[in-house]
Amino acid sequence: MTKYWTTFKVGLSERLVYRFNFFAGVFVNFLPLVTQFFLWSAVFATRDDEPIAGYTLSSMMAYYMLIHVARSFSSMPQLARTTATEIRDGELNKYLIRPIDYMGYTLSLRVAHKLCYYLMASLPFAVVFTWLIYSGYFAPWPGWETFFYFALSLAMAFTIGFLLHMMFGLIGFWFLEVNTFLFLYFMVAYFFSGHMIPLDLLPPWLKGIVMNLPFKYEAYFPVTVYLGRYSSEELMVEFGVEALWILGLLIIVKTLYRRGLKRYGAYGG
Amino acid sequence: MRISRYFRIYLAIARNCLVREMSFRGHFLITAATETLWFALQIIFFEVIFMNNGGKPIAGWTEYEVLFLLGTQHLITQFFEMFFFTNCMDISEQVRTGTLDFVLIKPINPQFLLSTRKLNFNSVANIPIAFAILGYSGYKLGVHLTFTNVLVYIALILCGVLILYNTLFIMALSAFWVIKNQSLFELWFPVRNFARYPIDMYPPSFKFALTFVFPILAVTNFPAMALMPFTTEMNRSGLVPMHALFVAGWAIGMLFVGHLFFRFALNHYRSASS
Numbered sequence: 001m002t003k004y005w006t007t008f009k010v011g012l013s014e015r016l017v018y019r020f021n022f023f024a025g026v027f028v029n030f031l032p033l034v035t036q037f038f039l040w041s042a043v044f045a046t047r048d049d050e051p052i053a054g055y056t057l058s059s060m061m062a063y064y065m066l067i068h069v070a071r072s073f074s075s076m077p078q079l080a081r082t083t084a085t086e087i088r089d090g091e092l093n094k095y096l097i098r099p100i101d102y103m104g105y106t107l108s109l110r111v112a113h114k115l116c117y118y119l120m121a122s123l124p125f126a127v128v129f130t131w132l133i134y135s136g137y138f139a140p141w142p143g144w145e146t147f148f149y150f151a152l153s154l155a156m157a158f159t160i161g162f163l164l165h166m167m168f169g170l171i172g173f174w175f176l177e178v179n180t181f182l183f184l185y186f187m188v189a190y191f192f193s194g195h196m197i198p199l200d201l202l203p204p205w206l207k208g209i210v211m212n213l214p215f216k217y218e219a220y221f222p223v224t225v226y227l228g229r230y231s232s233e234e235l236m237v238e239f240g241v242e243a244l245w246i247l248g249l250l251i252i253v254k255t256l257y258r259r260g261l262k263r264y265g266a267y268g269g
Numbered sequence: 270m271r272i273s274r275y276f277r278i279y280l281a282i283a284r285n286c287l288v289r290e291m292s293f294r295g296h297f298l299i300t301a302a303t304e305t306l307w308f309a310l311q312i313i314f315f316e317v318i319f320m321n322n323g324g325k326p327i328a329g330w331t332e333y334e335v336l337f338l339l340g341t342q343h344l345i346t347q348f349f350e351m352f353f354f355t356n357c358m359d360i361s362e363q364v365r366t367g368t369l370d371f372v373l374i375k376p377i378n379p380q381f382l383l384s385t386r387k388l389n390f391n392s393v394a395n396i397p398i399a400f401a402i403l404g405y406s407g408y409k410l411g412v413h414l415t416f417t418n419v420l421v422y423i424a425l426i427l428c429g430v431l432i433l434y435n436t437l438f439i440m441a442l443s444a445f446w447v448i449k450n451q452s453l454f455e456l457w458f459p460v461r462n463f464a465r466y467p468i469d470m471y472p473p474s475f476k477f478a479l480t481f482v483f484p485i486l487a488v489t490n491f492p493a494m495a496l497m498p499f500t501t502e503m504n505r506s507g508l509v510p511m512h513a514l515f516v517a518g519w520a521i522g523m524l525f526v527g528h529l530f531f532r533f534a535l536n537h538y539r540s541a542s543s
Contacts (some may be wrong), residue, residue, distance in 0.1 A: 031459035035466055042328040042470045043318060052321050180299040187303065191310055201321050 003100055004108040011112030029068065030128050036064050037137070053200040059227055060198070062139035065132055066223040067195055069125070072117060073154045074161030074193070074218035076110060080185075083169025084178040087260070090267045103166070103257065110162060142228050149235060153222040156242050160217045163249035164189070170253065173260030194220030214245040278377065279385060286388040301394035308343050308398065311465060312336065328469040329504030333409040334497055335467060340402035341493040342465055345426055347399060349433045351392035356384050357437040361444035367540050380531050384438065412496050421495045425513060428520035429488035435523035438531070445534040464489040469505050480512070487516050 044050075044057045055063065083106070086092050095102045132138045142150070168185050172178050190196055192215035199210055199220050210216060221238060224230065230238065290297050319325075319332045327335065360383060363369040372379050437457065468476060468490040479486040491513055499507035 028456050028459055032462055035463055038470045038472070038475070039318075039327070039466060043322055046325045046327065047322060177296070180296070180303070183299075183303045184306075187306055187310065191313075196310065197314055197317055201317050203317070203320065 004104055007100075007105055007108040008112045011109040012116055030124070033061075033064055033068075033128070037061060053198065054229070055198060055200075058137045059139050061132060061137040062227065063198055063223055065128065065138070066226055067219050070154060070157055070219040070222040071193070071195060072121065073114070073222075074157040076161055076165040079106070079110065079162070079165040080169035080178065080182055083166065084172030087170075087172035087264065088176060088267075090265075092264065093266050096261075096266075103253070106166070107162065114158065139227050142226055146225065146228055149239075150222060150226045152239070153217070153225045153242075156239075156246065157218050157222050159246050160214055160242070160249065163246065163253050164214070164218075166253050167249065167256060170256040170260055173256070173263050189215050189218060192216065193218040194223070214242075214249065217242050217245065275378075275381065282385060283388050287390060290390045297391060298394075300391045304347075304391060304395050305398055308339075308395065311339055312402070315339065326504065328467050329506075330467040330469065333406040334493075334505070336402060336406035337410060337412075337497055338467060338489065338493045339465065340399050340406060341426075342489040343399040343402070344396065345429045345433070345489060345492075346461070347392040347395045348426070349430045351389050351396075352430070353384060353434040353437065355387045355389050357434070357441045359387070360438075360441040364444040364538065369538065370540055373535075373538075379535075380528060384434070407496065410497055412498060414496075418496055421513065422492050425492035425495055425516065428517050429492065431520040432484060432488055432516070432523055435520075435527040438527050439523075442530055442534045445537045460485060467505065481515065484516060484519055487512070487519075491516055 040057055040060050043052070044060075049057065052060075092102065095105060129138075164185070168178065168181055171181055175181070192199075192210050192213055194216060199207060199216060202210060221242070225235070315332075315335050318327070319335075324332060326332075330338070363372070363383075369383075372382050375382060440457070463479065464485045466486075468480070468486045471479065471486070476486070481487075491508055494506070494508040495513070
């Protein structure tokens with residue numbers, strides 16, 4: 001366990017080096033929120049503020065804001081690309097010859113990166129949240145119980161995000177060039193996770209497909225938990241299905257890694 | 270004489286880039302396909318909103334008008350990315366590593382070579398798609414093509430590409446001082462997203478700022494407005510000729526500013542590692 005703790009600390013200090021670039025980056029991420037606000041204001045203005053699929057203008061704004069929070073848990077910048085590159089260039093050797101598990105190593109590093117992100121992002125997030133809540137464009141406080149489920153769904157969003165990215169990275173054992181797969185995945189995830197538009201608004205046939213894919217747990221699910229769109233039974237079912245997805249993905253990733261290692265050529269390194 | 274020489278050089282560059290692109294055909298196809306998919310997602314986004322809102326116009330813009338705007342935006346972005354985007358991105362690396370030396374010693378205008386060296390053919394595949402969307406929504410809108418409005422459309426598209434080019438070029442030139450400026454380009458994508466939306470959606474202050482001070486909305490909205498039929502009963506804005514002239518002035522003005530700034534920036538070039 002100590003070795004993963006050390007990895008965690010290394011990851012932490014590595015991240016704290018680039019503090020400056022970071023603040024700018026976080027604020028830039030909120031720019032789309034401005035256009036979303038004006039767009040939805042215009043839409044709601046045409047319908048006398050009557051809700052769309054249960055969303056009012058303020059809960060819509062809360063949705064897009066919370067999507068940022070959820071995506072900050074489930075997105076893993078560069079994870080898949082780094083893994084694929086390490087496989088291609090034979091860098092993986094340095095983990096194989098050490099008494100450390102590659103998956104555990106990457107996970108500790110990622111947890112450190114995420115913690116660092118929240119440490120530093122909390123300020124910009126607080127500014128934007130305060131502004132939204134102050135101007136009345138946010139959902140009411142859901143109560144501690146729902147908040148607990150929200151936190152749980154975020155932790156699971158992190159796990160699903162990690163496994164999905166890892167899976168795409170491990171494709172590197174079979175293909176030299178994974179960037180194209182990654183682009184496709186990013187786009188699918190952007191849309192199917194509900195980042196672009198609340199999934200409830202999609203036409204029924206598309207909604208039927210999207211609701212049965214794991215991507216919605218990356219963003220849409222935690223957000224709607226916070227917004228209180230589930231009854232307690234529905235919540236249990238959703239969490240159960242998500243746990244099954246995590247288990248399934250874990251098995252896939254483990255299998256891919258084992259099979260991949262057999263093919264691994266260890267070029268370079 | 271000189272222009273024909275530059276033209277010949279440009280053709281050689283284009284041929285060179287095409288050959289290189291075609292040697293990675295799979296990559297070329299997939300990159301183009303991702304661009305198309307991204308564009309399709311933007312269309313789906315608006316279609317879903319219109320569907321949920323019973324097809325009512327947003328800020329005075331009907332479904333097909335928004336589609337026409339998206340087509341125009343795609344056209345401008347693809348032209349810009351085809352000719353200039355990669356080149357602007359590369360400037361900072363050339364300054365940082367000192368390979369800019371090889372540009373400067375050639376008997377050619379350095380800004381020309383820096384800005385045209387790479388043609389991104391991925392975008393070529395997407396230009397017909399933009400035209401298809403324009404054709405379809407234009408047909409639905411009953412766009413009536415005349416010599417004048419087509420000319421204005423083309424001119425405004427050209428101005429738009431020029432404005433985008435100079436904005437990014439000037440941003441890229443900051444590399445002469447701060448050396449590593451990649452984060453500036455990350456800023457570019459969210460800013461570009463502003464341009465996807467109908468201008469009337471924004472409150473007057475934003476509308477003014479994004480038309481006259483930083484004309485990103487004018488770049489996409491004005492050409493679309495130039496072609497779409499407009500009557501005074503409509504709730505959206507139409508194209509004001511003076512405003513169109515203003516955009517043209519911006520484009521030409523920025524071309525000069527960009528060039529002057531480039532000459533100024535060159536004086537700060539330290540030519541690393543040689």
